[in-house]
Amino acid sequence: MSLGSAPPLRSAWRWIHRVAAFATVLPLFFAKHLPFLDLPEHLALVATLRHWWDPVWESQRYFYFESLLRTQYWLYHVVGALLAVPLGTAERSVFVLTLLSGLAYPYSLRALARSLDRDPRIGLLGGPFFWSQALMHGLLNFVASIPLALWGVSLLLDQIRGPTRVRALGLSVIAVALFYLHLSLFVFFFVTGAGLFLVFARDVWAPSAKQFAKTLALRASWLLPAFCFALLFVWQSPVTHPESSQGEHAGVVRFIPILQKPRLLMVWMHDVWRTPWHIGLALVMWGIIFVLIGASVRMQKPSRLTVAAFVPFVVSVSLYLLMPTQVGYAFILDLRLAPLVGLTTVLLLHARHESLTRFAFAAIAVVAVGFGLNSAYQMHTFEARETAHFELVLRNLPPAKRLLTLVFQRESRVAEVGPFLHFGSYYRARYGGIASLSFSEMPHWPLRYRPEEAPPKKKIALWDWNPCLFRNSTDGLYYDFILTRGDVDPFAHHPPGPKWFAIGGARDWKLYAKSSESWPEDGPDVGPCVGR
Amino acid sequence: MKRSAAVLAGAVVVALGACSSPVGNSPAQCASGQRVYNGICRALCSTSVACPAQTRCTQVDSDASLCLDKESAANCAYLESDTKCYGEGSYYHAYGRGSYEYAHYQSDPPSATSSGLTPYADSNFAASDPGTAPYLDMDGCAGDSQWKTVAASTDPACTATHNVVRCRRFGSACKLIPGTTRETASP
Numbered sequence: 045m046s047l048g049s050a051p052p053l054r055s056a057w058r059w060i061h062r063v064a065a066f067a068t069v070l071p072l073f074f075a076k077h078l079p080f081l082d083l084p085e086h087l088a089l090v091a092t093l094r095h096w097w098d099p100v101w102e103s104q105r106y107f108y109f110e111s112l113l114r115t116q117y118w119l120y121h122v123v124g125a126l127l128a129v130p131l132g133t134a135e136r137s138v139f140v141l142t143l144l145s146g147l148a149y150p151y152s153l154r155a156l157a158r159s160l161d162r163d164p165r166i167g168l169l170g171g172p173f174f175w176s177q178a179l180m181h182g183l184l185n186f187v188a189s190i191p192l193a194l195w196g197v198s199l200l201l202d203q204i205r206g207p208t209r210v211r212a213l214g215l216s217v218i219a220v221a222l223f224y225l226h227l228s229l230f231v232f233f234f235v236t237g238a239g240l241f242l243v244f245a246r247d248v249w250a251p252s253a254k255q256f257a258k259t260l261a262l263r264a265s266w267l268l269p270a271f272c273f274a275l276l277f278v279w280q281s282p283v284t285h286p287e288s289s290q291g292e293h294a295g296v297v298r299f300i301p302i303l304q305k306p307r308l309l310m311v312w313m314h315d316v317w318r319t320p321w322h323i324g325l326a327l328v329m330w331g332i333i334f335v336l337i338g339a340s341v342r343m344q345k346p347s348r349l350t351v352a353a354f355v356p357f358v359v360s361v362s363l364y365l366l367m368p369t370q371v372g373y374a375f376i377l378d379l380r381l382a383p384l385v386g387l388t389t390v391l392l393l394h395a396r397h398e399s400l401t402r403f404a405f406a407a408i409a410v411v412a413v414g415f416g417l418n419s420a421y422q423m424h425t426f427e428a429r430e431t432a433h434f435e436l437v438l439r440n441l442p443p444a445k446r447l448l449t450l451v452f453q454r455e456s457r458v459a460e461v462g463p464f465l466h467f468g469s470y471y472r473a474r475y476g477g478i479a480s481l482s483f484s485e486m487p488h489w490p491l492r493y494r495p496e497e498a499p500p501k502k503k504i505a506l507w508d509w510n511p512c513l514f515r516n517s518t519d520g521l522y523y524d525f526i527l528t529r530g531d532v533d534p535f536a537h538h539p540p541g542p543k544w545f546a547i548g549g550a551r552d553w554k555l556y557a558k559s560s561e562s563w564p565e566d567g568p569d570v571g572p573c574v575g576r
Numbered sequence: 577m578k579r580s581a582a583v584l585a586g587a588v589v590v591a592l593g594a595c596s597s598p599v600g601n602s603p604a605q606c607a608s609g610q611r612v613y614n615g616i617c618r619a620l621c622s623t624s625v626a627c628p629a630q631t632r633c634t635q636v637d638s639d640a641s642l643c644l645d646k647e648s649a650a651n652c653a654y655l656e657s658d659t660k661c662y663g664e665g666s667y668y669h670a671y672g673r674g675s676y677e678y679a680h681y682q683s684d685p686p687s688a689t690s691s692g693l694t695p696y697a698d699s700n701f702a703a704s705d706p707g708t709a710p711y712l713d714m715d716g717c718a719g720d721s722q723w724k725t726v727a728a729s730t731d732p733a734c735t736a737t738h739n740v741v742r743c744r745r746f747g748s749a750c751k752l753i754p755g756t757t758r759e760t761a762s763p
Contacts, residue, residue, distance in 0.1 A: 430695055452697065453695065545639060550614070550762055551762050
């Protein structure tokens with residue numbers, strides 16, 4: 045229950061909000077293979093955990109679970125694995141989690157708007173930020189952590205203004221959950237919380253330092269469990285001890301020039317489909333938002349809640365601009381925050397009870413539904429044109445084998461972010477075993493390869509972006525199946541090493557199985573891309 | 577309201593779990609003279625005469641043809657010609673006194689636009705001029721070819737070749753390269 049004084053939504057607006065929330069997740073029903081780049085890798089991880097004790101899948105032969113002190117990246121997948129038990133498969137489980145994440149965007153934004161005494165119809169703007177490049181890159185636990193962080197900030201505001209034990213317990217759970225969902229949002233939550241404490245410091249101020257410290261400690265005691273987990277992580281983590289386990293990326297910290305960030309903000313917030321409709325709708329939406337913000341500046345009376353509304357905005361913009369883009373094996377840490385910047389910007393709206401506002405929110409509702417309908421059409425097109433025949437290729441494969449995916453043609457003509465790179469992980473998600481290349485090569489991933497069963501390494505990690513580096517004479521010895529997509533037949537010239545034969549195909553997907561025979565070694569193994 | 581929503585959500589979860597299908601029904605081992613293809617054991621063949629009814633002897637790789645049913649090969653398919661080759665990628669282009677500019681790959685024809693591009697790739701394409709082949713790839717170039725389904729005209733099926741022009745990158749230019757492509761067994 046929010047302590048904000050925003051009036052409850054009228055029945056009609058409640059229904060409009062529900063429709064907008066439904067439109068946010070409607071597109072998920074239009075494609076069996078969701079075009080989210082890392083999604084198959086998340087599916088594979090959830091499935092391996094779900095079948096951890098299943099001897100047919102041989103999960104424990106290939107993987108070990110990283111110590112919980114060394115990874116803070118496991119909550120989404122463990123929940124997914126538990127959900128996969130009643131739902132039957134990892135694909136259904138991750139679908140449900142994605143669905144819930146999408147629904148949570150408008151509702152969490154509405155909750156925070158209420159706590160900030162803003163117009164709860166601001167929640168209508170939540171859905172369009174779900175369909176961001178963070179989602180299209182398949183950063184699913186990150187995407188799920190955004191609404192949780194917004195709920196957390198909402199709860200925190202209420203707690204600052206009227207502390208209760210139950211709410212403190214809730215905050216404690218959210219803080220720990222955020223820590224184990226995604227570190228970026230934990231940082232956002234923590235810094236925003238600190239900023240809000242400063243804004244409302246007068247409420248906890250006491251004349252004596254001892255009393256002030258006691259009050260402050262009591263108000264912030266809910267943070268203790270997450271703080272303890274964070275300390276343990278700092279003590280053990282490969283992020284803070286890169287020299288111990290990060291190989292070539294040890295200690296790498298890269299920044300994108302800050303002047304490039306504003307230009308990339310719109311791209312990462314809204315540029316998800318190749319058609320211009322999504323960006324067009326986004327421009328209309330932002331036009332309305334800026335008109336409303338302009339009206340807010342003229343109308344609002346300065347209050348601590350007004351100042352408080354700026355805190356999440358300032359924190360998210362600062363993180364977006366100042367965060368490194370890469371820390372070790374963690375990539376695009378900054379740009380992925382773009383939807384959070386959008387969500388916290390719209391919280392600056394404070395023009396209520398005006399005919400302009402009513403009209404503007406009606407237009408925003410239409411735009412939000414438009415976002416959903418356009419995405420639904422794009423998802424349908426993607427499934428029909430680009431993945432409809434993929435199912436055939438992975439049908440009825442033997443379990444617990446080793447599959448390598450070589451994607452020579454990554455791009456989609458529907459999705460801006462090429463979604464095919466990890467499609468081979470559908471094998472592991474359905475049959476167990478290994479589907480390489482996998483994030484299990486990365487030190488922060490909760491499931492790691494057992495060294496004795498790990499795939500052959502190359503000089504660069506995650507070489508799936510460079511499939512031309514495949515060498516049949518070395519890599520071919522390890523794998524049982526090779527799945528390819530694109531304009532290259534890696535075996536056209538019979539490279540030295542094991543012989544492969546086709547056991548599946550559909551359009552530009554091909555699946556090969558290893559033969560017991562070998563091709564003759566009549567020259568060096570120059571890889572699949574030379575002399576094609 | 578909330579209670580009914582919770583009951584509904586629970587029912588959906590139970591229903592989904594109940595109808596989950598087992599995975600991994602792999603053919604344990606295909607009999608002699610057979611090979612698995614798209615999850616089903618198929619007879620090796622050299623002509624369609626040897627194939628059961630409703631199936632057709634179809635080439636699946638350079639070494640083997642299999643009796644494929646209509647699900648795996650309703651007909652043969654090949655990727656038609658590209659009519660344009662659009663330069664999507666870009667490179668640093670040197671000009672005068674060590675200066676550089678960021679330039680898009682040249683398109684073919686130069687007026688080509690990005691509308692109607694397709695994501696399909698052709699691993700069966702062979703350039704007519706073998707001298708250019710080692711220098712060709714697709715990175716940064718996109719064409720507009722579509723899959724075309726054709727009736728089988730050979731036995732084994734799907735061995736016919738077609739003259740096509742294909743969008744390929746040749747240095748810093750995207751070009752339409754003449755060559756041939758082979759049919760593929762495909763749904």
